[in-house]
Amino acid sequence: MAASTPPRAGTRPASAATLAQLAELNQRLAWKPAARLQVEGLSIGYSTLRGRFHAVEDISFEVPAGTNLGLVGESGCGKSTVIKALMGLQPANTSVSGRALLDGQDILGLDDRGLRDIRWNSISLITQSAMNSLDPVYTIGDQIAEAIRAHERVSRATAWARAEEMFALVGLPAGRLYEFPHMFSGGMRQRAVIAMALALNAGMLLADEPTTALDPIMQSQIMTRIRGIHAHMRRSMILVTHDIAVVAETCENTVVMYAGKMAESGPTADVLERPLHPYTMGLQNAFPRLPVPGAPRQPLISIPGVVPNLLLPPPGCRFASRCPFATDLCRTTAPPVVRHGAQVATCHHTDRSEEFRAAAARPETWRNMRGAA
Amino acid sequence: MTDRPTIAPDAPAVIEARDLKTHFQGHTGLINAMLGLKPPTARALDGVDLRIREREIVGLVGESGCGKSTLGMSLVRMYQPTGGQILYRGDEITKAVGRQLKDYRRQAQIIFQDPYSSLNPRLTIGQVIEEPLIIHGIGNAAERREKVIKAMELVRIPAADNIDRYPSDLSGGQRQRIAIARALVLEPKFIVADEPVSMLDVSIQASVLELLDELSRDLGLAVLYISHDIATVGYICNHVAVMYLGRIVEEGKAEDVLTRPLHPYTQRLMAAIPRMDPGEATERVELRGDVPSPLAVPPGCRFSSRCPYTTPLCEAVEPDLSDQPSGQRVRCHIHDDRAARAHPELTPPRPGLVTETADAGILVETLDHA
Numbered sequence: 123m124a125a126s127t128p129p130r131a132g133t134r135p136a137s138a139a140t141l142a143q144l145a146e147l148n149q150r151l152a153w154k155p156a157a158r159l160q161v162e163g164l165s166i167g168y169s170t171l172r173g174r175f176h177a178v179e180d181i182s183f184e185v186p187a188g189t190n191l192g193l194v195g196e197s198g199c200g201k202s203t204v205i206k207a208l209m210g211l212q213p214a215n216t217s218v219s220g221r222a223l224l225d226g227q228d229i230l231g232l233d234d235r236g237l238r239d240i241r242w243n244s245i246s247l248i249t250q251s252a253m254n255s256l257d258p259v260y261t262i263g264d265q266i267a268e269a270i271r272a273h274e275r276v277s278r279a280t281a282w283a284r285a286e287e288m289f290a291l292v293g294l295p296a297g298r299l300y301e302f303p304h305m306f307s308g309g310m311r312q313r314a315v316i317a318m319a320l321a322l323n324a325g326m327l328l329a330d331e332p333t334t335a336l337d338p339i340m341q342s343q344i345m346t347r348i349r350g351i352h353a354h355m356r357r358s359m360i361l362v363t364h365d366i367a368v369v370a371e372t373c374e375n376t377v378v379m380y381a382g383k384m385a386e387s388g389p390t391a392d393v394l395e396r397p398l399h400p401y402t403m404g405l406q407n408a409f410p411r412l413p414v415p416g417a418p419r420q421p422l423i424s425i426p427g428v429v430p431n432l433l434l435p436p437p438g439c440r441f442a443s444r445c446p447f448a449t450d451l452c453r454t455t456a457p458p459v460v461r462h463g464a465q466v467a468t469c470h471h472t473d474r475s476e477e478f479r480a481a482a483a484r485p486e487t488w489r490n491m492r493g494a495a
Numbered sequence: 496m497t498d499r500p501t502i503a504p505d506a507p508a509v510i511e512a513r514d515l516k517t518h519f520q521g522h523t524g525l526i527n528a529m530l531g532l533k534p535p536t537a538r539a540l541d542g543v544d545l546r547i548r549e550r551e552i553v554g555l556v557g558e559s560g561c562g563k564s565t566l567g568m569s570l571v572r573m574y575q576p577t578g579g580q581i582l583y584r585g586d587e588i589t590k591a592v593g594r595q596l597k598d599y600r601r602q603a604q605i606i607f608q609d610p611y612s613s614l615n616p617r618l619t620i621g622q623v624i625e626e627p628l629i630i631h632g633i634g635n636a637a638e639r640r641e642k643v644i645k646a647m648e649l650v651r652i653p654a655a656d657n658i659d660r661y662p663s664d665l666s667g668g669q670r671q672r673i674a675i676a677r678a679l680v681l682e683p684k685f686i687v688a689d690e691p692v693s694m695l696d697v698s699i700q701a702s703v704l705e706l707l708d709e710l711s712r713d714l715g716l717a718v719l720y721i722s723h724d725i726a727t728v729g730y731i732c733n734h735v736a737v738m739y740l741g742r743i744v745e746e747g748k749a750e751d752v753l754t755r756p757l758h759p760y761t762q763r764l765m766a767a768i769p770r771m772d773p774g775e776a777t778e779r780v781e782l783r784g785d786v787p788s789p790l791a792v793p794p795g796c797r798f799s800s801r802c803p804y805t806t807p808l809c810e811a812v813e814p815d816l817s818d819q820p821s822g823q824r825v826r827c828h829i830h831d832d833r834a835a836r837a838h839p840e841l842t843p844p845r846p847g848l849v850t851e852t853a854d855a856g857i858l859v860e861t862l863d864h865a
Contacts, residue, residue, distance in 0.1 A: 196696040307785055337558045338723055339782060342767035364697055367769035394771065408698045410726035412768055413753050422730050424701035428666045 136283050143280040148287075150274075156188040156358045157225050157244060157325030159208075164220035164230075166200070166207050175432045177203045179382050180220075185326070185375070190352070190359045192369030192390060194405070195379035198429055201362045202250070204379075205330045208360075209247050210237045224326060243273045246324040248316055248348075250331040255315055256303040263299030266318045273322055288317035292347055309340040313347070320351065327352070327359040334363070345372065366409055370394055378402050381429050381440040388465030398460075398467035398475045400445045401425075403482035421485045439470065446487045447471060447478050500550060500712060502733055508546040509584060509717035510570060510603070510685045515543045516578035517562075517569045521790070537789045539565040541741035542579065544816075547685065547717040552708070554732035554749065555721045556764065560786055562741040563721045567687040570719065571603045572596060583685070601631055604678035608690040610670035614662040620647075621658040624677045631681060646676040650706060668699035675706065685717045692727060704731050726768055729753045737761045740797040741789055743816065747823030757825045760798050796828070803849045808834060808841035 136144070166178040178200040185191045193201050206212050208222055210232060222230050229240060241247075249255040257265055266288065267281035274281075286296040292313040303311060312332065319327060329348065333341040349372055352359060361373055369376055370390060377387040378401065386399040397403045407423040427444035430436050439457045442448040451470050460472045471478070481487045517540035523532060540562045547553045555563050568574045570581060572588065581589045588599045607613040614623055624643045628634060634642065647654040650672040662670055671691060678686055688707060692700040708731045711718045722728055728735055729749055736746040737758065745758040756762045763782055782801045787793055793800050799809040808828055816824045817831035828834055828844050835843035 196698055309785070338725065338764060338767040339558055342769070343782070345769070365769065366697075367771050370771050371769050405698060406771075408701050409771070410700070410724065410730060411771060412726055412765065413729045413750060422701040422704060422727075424705070425698040426702070428668075 136279060140277065140279040140283055143276055144283045144287075147274060147276050147280060147284060151323040154244075154323050154325055156356050157185075158187040159185040159326055159358065159360075160221075160223040161204075161208075162221045162223070164204065164207065164222060165218070166203050166212065167217045168213075169215050169217075170433075173433055175435075177382050177432065178207070181377075181379070181384050182220075183375075183377050183384070183387055185358050185360060187325075187358055188356045189375060190361060190373040192366075192373035192376040193360055193362045193379065194364060194366055194369055194376060195385075196364065196429060198381075199379045200382040201379055202330055205247070205328050205360065205362055208328060209241065209245065238272070242269045242319075242322050242324060244324050245326045245328065246319040246322070248312075248319045248327065248329040248332045250334060256311065258303055261300050261302055262306070262314050266299070266314075266321050269318060270321050284321060285317070288321050289314075291320065291351060292317045309336055309344065312336060312340075312344055316344070316348065316351075320355075323355065323357070325358060327357050328362075329359060330362045331364075332361075333368070334365075348372075366394065366405060378405070381435070382432055383440055384459075384466075384468055385441065386465070386467040386469075388463075392463070392465045396465075396475070397479065398462060398465055398472045399441075399469050400447050400478055400482060401441050403479055404444075404488065407482060407488075423482075423485050423488050426488060439468075446481070446490070447474070502548050502551045506548045507584070508548050508582070510547050510719075511582040512543055512545045512566070512570060512579065513582065514579040515545075515566070515569060515576055515581060516541055517565050517574050518577045535790045538741050538792055539789050540569060540576070541789075541792070543738075543741075543743055545719075545736060545743070547719060549684075549715045549717055550711055551734065552711050552718040552720050552732045554728035554735040555719060555738060556723060556725050556728055556735065557738035558723065558764075558786055560789070561738045562789070563723075563738055564689055565741075566738070567605065567689050567719055567721050570685075571605050571687055572599065573605070597631070601681050602683050603685045603687070604681060604683040605687040605689060606671075606674050606678050606691050609694050610662075610667055610674050611694070613674055614670055616662055619659050619661055620652075620665070620673055623662070623673060624680050627677060627681050633681075642680055643676075646680040647673075649679055649710065650676045652676065666699075667695050668703060671695060671703050672706065675703075675710075679710065679714070682714075683716070685719075687719045687721065689721045690723070691720075693722065693724065700727065707731060725753065725764060737764065740786060740792060742797060742826065743824075744798065744826045745823060746816075747819075747821070751821055751823050755821065755823075757819060757821075757823055757830055758798075758827050759802050759804055759829075796826075802844075804829060804844040804846070806842040806844045808838060808843045811841055812838060 162182050164178060164181045165176055167174055167176045181204060183191065193204065195201050207218050207230065212218060218230055221228050224245060263282055263285050266285040267278060270281040270284055285299055289296050289299060294310060294313055306314060332348065333344050336344065345368060361369065363369060373390050376390045376393045378385045378393065378399065380401050385401045386393055386397060393402060394406065397406065404425040408425060410422055411420065425444055430440055430443060436442060438454045439452045442452040457468050457470045459466060459468050462472060519537040519539055521535040521537065523534040543566055555566065557563050565574060569576045576589055580587055583599060583602065591599055621643055624646055625639050628639045628642060644654040652669060652672050692703050695703060704727060707718060710716055720728065720732055732749045735749045735752040736743045739760050745752060745756065745761045752761065756765050787800055795811045795813055796809040799805045802809065812834045814826045814828050814831055814834060816826045818824055819830055829846050
C-alpha cells in the first residue's frame with residue numbers, strides 16, 4: 123500500500139542481503155560509460171489546424187562522450203521540441219525526420235518497447251516544471267524505486283536503498299523519500315527530479331530549463347549540484363536554457379537556436395567571445411550583468427522586433443527582420459552553414475563578423491532598426 | 496540608461512513607508528477555536544521603512560516569499576497594512592477609505608509580472624487602457640480615446656494599428672507595454688513594477704527596462720521596481736533595498752549595494768548570479784535549508800538560521816539597521832557593535848569567520864541525511 127505509507131523520520135537499517143545487492147547494483151551502474159550523441163539533420167514538424175509547420179528544421183550537433191552541450195535561444199525557438207523528440211515524447215501530430223545516434227543507435231524511430239529500454243537507463247530527463255513531472259499520488263521514494271526496478275532486477279529494498287543514496291547526493295534527507303510531492307518546496311522537488319534522473323546513472327542527461335522557475339539562490343545551488351555530480355560521474359549532458367551565463371559556466375559546447383534553426387554552434391568560449399551570428403551578438407548584449415566596481419556601466423541593448431511566424435517563414439534568413447546588418451541577399455536567400463574553425467554559423471556575412479561585433483556593442487546600431495521593424 | 500539622474504537626498508518623498516507591517520491571519524478550525532488556540536499569523540511584512548522620491552527608481556530584491564510583493568501591494572493599498580504608516584506626499588493614506596482611497600489609487604498604480612494573465616483577453620487594447628479612465632470618471636469618450644492614444648505613444652506601441660486588436664495578437668513584450676500604458680493613462684505619480692520583465696525573453700527585457708527608466712525621468716515618476724534578478728536592478732535603479740523574511744536587511748545606492756554588499760545575505764545573493772566568463776564557475780557557499788516560514792519567524796536575526804557566521808548573539812538579539820561609513824544601511828551584528836556591547840556575555844559574529852554554531856547547524860542537516 124504505497125499511498126498509505128506514513129511519513130517516517132528515518133529509515134530502518136538495510137539487511138545484509140540488501141546491502142550486498144546494492145553494492146553489486148552500484149558497481150554495475152558505475153560501469154556504464156558516458157554516452158555520445160550525434161544529431162544529424164533533425165527536423166520536427168507539427169500539423170495544426172492552420173497548416174503544417176516546422177518547429178525545428180535541419181539541426182545537427184554532436185555531444186562527445188562526457189561533455190556538456192548548452193542549447194540556448196528565446197522561447198519558441200524549438201529548444202524544448204528537440205529535447206522532447208530525443209526522449210520520444212512528441213505529440214501524435216508530429217513528424218520527425220533526421221537521425222539521432224545515441225552511441226550509434228538511432229533513437230528517433232524506436233517503438234514503445236525500444237523507448238522503454240533506453241529511457242532512464244541510457245537517456246534521462248530533468249524536466250522544466252518539477253511540479254508537474256512527479257505523480258502526486260505516489261511517494262517520491264516509490265517513484266524513484268519504480269524507475270530503478272523497471273530496468274534492474276533488484277529487490278524493492280535495494281531500489282529504496284539506491285534512492286536514499288541519490289537523495290543524499292542531491293542534499294535531501296532520506297526520511298523525505300516517504301513523502302508526497304506536494305509536501306516538498308519547489309527547490310526540493312526539483313532536486314528530487316534530479317535524483318530520479320541520476321538513479322540509473324544514464325549516460326546522457328537532458329536538462330530542460332532545470333532552474334528557470336526557481337529563485338536565484340536555489341538556482342545557483344541546483345546548478346552547482348548538477349555541475350558537481352556531473353563532473354564526478356563524467357556523464358554527458360544537454361542543458362537547455364535561455365540563460366547564457368549558466369551555459370558559460372557549465373558547458374563546453376553551445377548551440378544557439380533561432381526560430382527553429384541553428385544560428386550558431388561551437389565551443390562555448392568561442393561562441394561567447396567571438397560570436398559570428400548577429401543574433402548571438404544581440405543575445406549577449408541583452409543579457410544583464412553585474413556592475414564592475416569603477417568601470418562604466420555597459421548599456422543593456424534589446425533586439426527589436428519579434429520572432430517570425432513559423433507558419434509563414436520568411437524566404438531568406440529567419441533573423442533578417444530583426445538583424446541590423448541584413449542585406450537584400452539575407453532577405454531573399456536562406457543563408458548557408460559556414461564553418462570557421464570549430465565554430466559554425468548560419469549567416470551570409472560571417473566574414474564581416476568582426477565589424478559586426480564592434481557595431482553590435484553600440485546601442486544606436488539596434489535602435490536605428492526600430493523604425494523598420 | 497547608463498546614468499541615472501542623481502536625486503537630492505533632501506528631496507521630498509512621493510511615497511514613504513514607516514514601520515509598515517502587513518500580517519495575514521490564518522484560520523483556526525472549530526475545535527482549535529473551542530480550545531482557545533489563536534490562529535497562526537504570517538508576518539509577511541514586518542516593519543519596513545522606505546522612501547521613494549520623484550524621478551527615483553528603488554529596486555527591491557530578495558528570494559520568493561520574502562515579502563517583496565506584499566510590500567508593493569501594501570503600498571498601493573491592495574493589501575490593508577496591519578501596522579505602521581504609508582505617507583503619500585506627506586498625507587497619511589494607511590487607513591484611507593472611499594473617496595480618499597479612490598483618489599489615492601489614481602496616483603499610485605501597479606504593473607504585474609505576467610502580461611499574459613493581467614490583460615482581459617475579451618477586451619481590445621483600447622478598452623483595456625480606457626477602463627481605468629471610465630472607473631475614475633475622466634473625460635468623455637473622445638477625450639478618453641485621445642488619452643489612450645497618448646499612453647500608447649508613451650510606450651511606443653503604434654496606436655493606429657493596435658488600438659482595436661486583442662491582447663492575444665501581441666507578443667509578451669508588447670503586452671507588458673500595454674500593461675504599462677494602462678498604469679500610465681491615469682497620470683500617476685507612483686508606480687509599483689512587480690517583476691515586470693521576469694516573464695519576458697532576455698532579448699526584449701532590455702527594451703521594457705529602458706522604457707521604465709525613460710518614463711520615470713520624463714514624467715517624474717517614483718518607481719518601486721521589484722525583482723529577484725539583482726543583475727537587472729543595477730541597470731535602472733538609483734537605490735536598492737534587499738529584503739529577507741519581511742524586513743529590509745540592507746539598503747543603499749545601487750552601485751554600493753551591488754559592488755560592495757555588506758550583509759552576508761546580500762553577498763550570497765550576489766554570488767548566486769552566474770558570471771559570463773566561460774568555464775569559470777565561482778565557488779559558492781551553500782546556504783543551509785530554506786527561508787524560514789513567516790508563520791515562525793526565528794528570534795534574533797532572521798537570517799541566523801542560514802548564515803555561515805551565526806553566533807549565539809545572532810540567535811538571541813535581532814540587529815537594527817545601522818548606518819555604515821560607505822553610506823549603506825545594514826542589519827547585521829558584524830557591522831554594528833551596539834548589541835554586542837549591550838550583551839557582552841554573548842559571542843558576537845566576526846567578518847569572514849565561519850562559526851561553530853553555523854557548523855553545528857550544518858551538522859544537524861547532514862545527520863538528517865544519513
